[in-house]
Amino acid sequence: MRSTQRNGVPNSVLGRALTLLTAFRGGDDELSLAELHRRTGIAKPTAHRLLGELAGWDVVERTPTGVRLGLRLFELGHLVPRQRDLAEAAAPLLADLFEATHETVHLAVADGVEVVYLQKLVGPQGPTVPSRVGGRMPLHCTGVGKALLAFGPPGLVRRVLAGGLDRRTPRTLAAPGLLAAELARIRDRGVAFEYEESTVGITCVAAPVLDGTGTAVAAVSITGWVNRLDPDRFAPAVRTAALGLSRALRACE
Incomplete structure (x- = not known):
């Protein structure tokens, strides 16, 4: 998926979504949109749109100050x-x-x-x-x-x-x-x-x-x-x- 990139950012929608998810590190309870942009290089409007779709699948959860990883990821991990x-x-x-x-x-x-x-x-x-x-x-x-x-x-x-x-x-x-x-x-x-x-x-x-x-x-x-x-x-x-x-x-x- 990362074989096609521009400025280090994957071109595909799936690649960018996974890049946002893997930006989370140990100790990150939640991340702001600005921090996700800084870590991934994905433009804020694109990141906001993708996070909205991921939230619809419970892969992430929105908070008043940003997003956190959702319960669906936990469930998938146990499978x-x-x-x-x-x-x-x-x-x-x-x-x-x-x-x-x-x-x-x-x-x-x-x-x-x-x-x-x-x-x-x-x-x-x-x-x-x-x-x-x-x-x-x-x-x-x-x-x-x-x-x-x-x-x-x-x-x-x-x-x-x-x-x-x-x-x-x-x-x-x-x-x-x-x-x-x-x-x-x-x-x-x-x-x-x-x-x-x-x-x-x-x-x-x-x-x-x-x-x-x-x-x-x-x-x-x-x-x-x-x-x-x-x-x-x-x-x-x-x-x-x-x-x-x-x-x-x-x-x-």
């Missing part, structure tokens, strides 16, 4: 077979991991060069982390992301490197050589650790969920305060949960 089956299979395992650790638990998948979070169970004493169900983070600086990279399909690392390694914190692995060495260690250990690479003050341990070929289709993690959570201590529990989910998914194939 996606792969994510729905994955989330359903993971639910009891994630609940067990949460009860065993009382730390924030994540289930995530890779989409392009980013992580998309499918489930999140928030620990009662854990830090506030910038993740949310449906939210995105870079692959290279998150525990789940590095697990997905280390056991991902061929070419995924090249795509991440081609897009650049954004430095989110002083500890982010922003050099290709350092990231390659870290991924090799993850493949040896079977788990990935993050130490304040995505957010200052947090640490994480993650493990990949593998299909029958040994390729990661998801990742499971726990996250906590860097001065309180010992990732090595909880690594076996995280890996056990990921292995259990791997077996459950293969049994359904």
Whole structure:
């Protein structure tokens, strides 16, 4: 759809509508027409017309100051077979991991060069982390992301490197050589650790969920305060949960 563009804006109606929808980011409860124009480059009259049509389908909802994503998108998201089956299979395992650790638990998948979070169970004493169900983070600086990279399909690392390694914190692995060495260690250990690479003050341990070929289709993690959570201590529990989910998914194939 984006192959035909003018000044970075898709020419087709569908392309422009999708551009407006994907302009929303994590933490955006709503956006004004002016902000949507700034982010997308779509002219305000065109954006206003398209948003009106999307509102008619409940894909967006109008507010006194702008628009927000609508309930219909939420409903459609839950109809996606792969994510729905994955989330359903993971639910009891994630609940067990949460009860065993009382730390924030994540289930995530890779989409392009980013992580998309499918489930999140928030620990009662854990830090506030910038993740949310449906939210995105870079692959290279998150525990789940590095697990997905280390056991991902061929070419995924090249795509991440081609897009650049954004430095989110002083500890982010922003050099290709350092990231390659870290991924090799993850493949040896079977788990990935993050130490304040995505957010200052947090640490994480993650493990990949593998299909029958040994390729990661998801990742499971726990996250906590860097001065309180010992990732090595909880690594076996995280890996056990990921292995259990791997077996459950293969049994359904």
